Amino acid sequence: MSASNVTNIEALETLHRGLLEFTEEVRNTLEELKSFTHKTDEAFSHQYPAYWRQQIISAEQKLNEAKDQLAAKTGAARPEDRPPATEERKRVRIAEQRLHLCQEKLQRTREWSLKISTECDQLLGPLSDVLDHCDSLLPQASGELRNLISQLRAYAEQNDIK
16 A cells, blocks of 8 residues: 655645635625626616606796796787896796706616616626525535545544554
8 A cells, every 4th residue: 555645734725714704705705896887787777767857846936937937028919018027037947958868867877777777687697696606615625625634634634543
């Protein structure tokens, strides 16, 4: 029977601990990435569109108020009795610009939502694969290494006793 020269089982123990720590760090990092990906998708799919829809409602209300104020100011029967409504016209123009901006932002948000959702889906697939490796392959490798270390310890103890 041939003899082996096992001199440093502690290095294998260090490797085993490192493998366990690595697995945990990779798992934590991947879970964070998965969480950030879901949050990003949620923001672009739901939160941002809801925000801009609410802004459109607010802009429409302000536009209607500005138009009402303009109508009230210019509602005199005779043109010579009408006071200048420069400020009211300016408010209407600003309110129209704001409404247009909000509508444009909502449209862009919808476009980005589709792109972001696609990108998030493409990222989540590989993330899940690597997480599966953290759940199955790395623990299996760690267990096999643990068994080898135990066998080497038993072998080294046998040779020390004889």
